[in-house]
């Protein structure tokens with residue numbers, strides 16, 4: 365066999381893509397979409413080749429390297445785009461997503477360390493706290509002067525956040541909250557920044573006021589003193605070696621009646637007065653819970669976007685390798701054939717490249733929606749629900765795609781793909797867990813189904829007989845496109861496709877858009893029909909629909 369192209373593989377990350385000409389530049393610009401300038405600026409300021417971790421670093425060294433590298437980025441101005449809700453504009457919201465995207469081109473541990481510190485810890489303060497708390501903690505969090513954790517998951521409950529067991533009980537006599545882990549299963553676990561670096565944590569638990577459980581809320585709890593020693597009542601352990609992301613120090617935390625002042629409750633959605641009375645602008649506890657989680661949707665969008673970039677990096681490495689690597693002499697010449705001349709090799713990579721573009725365009729729509737909805741205090745709750753549904757669905761699709769694609773790319777590079785210096789094995793190991801954190805993919809897809817069915821009920825459920833007939837007529841007339849938010853472009857495409865004959869329509873983008881719409885409508889219709897026929901309180905019947 366020829367060994368014409370030896371590892372290391374061609375580094376696909378040289379430059380930011382803006383120096384490319386012709387088709388490459390046009391594709392890069394198209395993929396960046398409306399945020400091309402912002403993205404080019406980000407990649408130029410924090411180039412990926414400046415942030416690759418030596419894969420041979422052990423656990424302790426990787427953690428030290430990751431924190432140091434993140435510190436250098438922050439000193440150079442990175443990660444300051446998380447702003448409190450009252451100061452949010454579409455630009456600030458978009459910038460916070462693009463900041464995260466930018467560093468996912470490099471080492472995923474640095475990206476996730478920033479995700480924990482800026483996105484989750486900073487994001488919880490910004491999204492769940494009030495102005496005084498923003499003033500007191502946010503800048504220090506973004507500048508890494510206070511390293512923090514986002515402590516939601518417990519040993520007993522990960523996906524089922526509503527069932528967390530940690531308690532946050534108000535002691536009216538002392539004017540303090542008491543944070544407690546009542547059982548072994550209520551210990552927080554897998555918490556980023558917990559094992560070594562975190563000094564303060566945003567802790568999620570059941571808020572108990574005057575004996576009444578007000579549901580899951582979030583409170584700031586100090587973990588360590590200035591010397592790094594754990595504070596009284598706090599026990600911390602190290603989750604140890606993981607399947608990837610070695611630079612992030614994940615750990616577990618238990619609280620034994622830890623007392624915290626009243627003003628540490630992040631109380632944008634629910635507060636406790638000194639006299640022990642609870643108040644919230646949202647009366648319905650269920651709606652309050654989902655509003656609180658909704659305020660944290662950015663993390664999910666970031667993880668989907670980060671996975672998409674990891675997949676694109678892998679595809680870029682494998683495609684460039686496929687162009688240069690040759691195997692087997694061509695029967696009609698003395699030359700060996702490049703891998704990409706083999707159709708089997710093309711079939712591995714080209715559909716994945718097409719899908720990467722499609723997911724990239726979808727992610728662009730999502731981040732625009734996020735910028736618009738999250739910066740508008742008076743947004744329509746239906747827009748928020750649509751945003752959360754899209755974020756959940758795209759996070760699941762992007763991360764699933766990334767995991768499958770990185771493995772394909774690894775194999776497409778043969779033995780060279782297995783050498784750590786060529787990045788693919790580390791990318792694969794680090795990106796794997798993106799399918800689990802920020803919402804397990806299966807559970808997220810169930811959320812999507814729930815969101816779509818709720819929309820369906822809103823459209824159809826409230827209609828009387830005449831309304832149903834009119835709505836059906838509108839549906840047949842093309843209103844289905846509006847319903848799913850596919851927008852004016854798709855509507856125009858469909859209209860054009862309909863004017864064409866059957867033979868040409870088959871090749872028309874509008875026809876394809878129409879078929880996707882039809883497929884969605886058909887799936888939702890039949891699912892809704894099955895649900896209507898089922899007993900919704902029957903676990904078995906609802907469960908059977910997931911099969």
Ligand SMILES: Cc1cc2nc3c(=O)[nH]c(=O)nc-3n(C[C@H](O)[C@H](O)[C@H](O)COP(=O)(O)OP(=O)(O)OC[C@H]3O[C@@H](n4cnc5c(N)ncnc54)[C@H](O)[C@@H]3O)c2cc1C
Nearest residue numbers: 514515516517521522523554555556800801802804806807
């Ligand atoms: C490296 C790493 C870092 C993390 N960092 C943090 C952090 O900083 N802060 C934090 O709070 N958490 C963190 N987590 C926790 C993470 O968010 C959870 O692991 C995740 O939410 C899944 O919860 P779980 O592990 O309990 O899995 P489970 O919820 O127990 O899920 C296990 C399996 O059961 C399936 N399943 C669950 N429910 C259903 C259902 N209703 N129907 C069908 N299937 C179902 C899931 O699909 C999955 O396959 C981290 C985790 C890891 C691994």
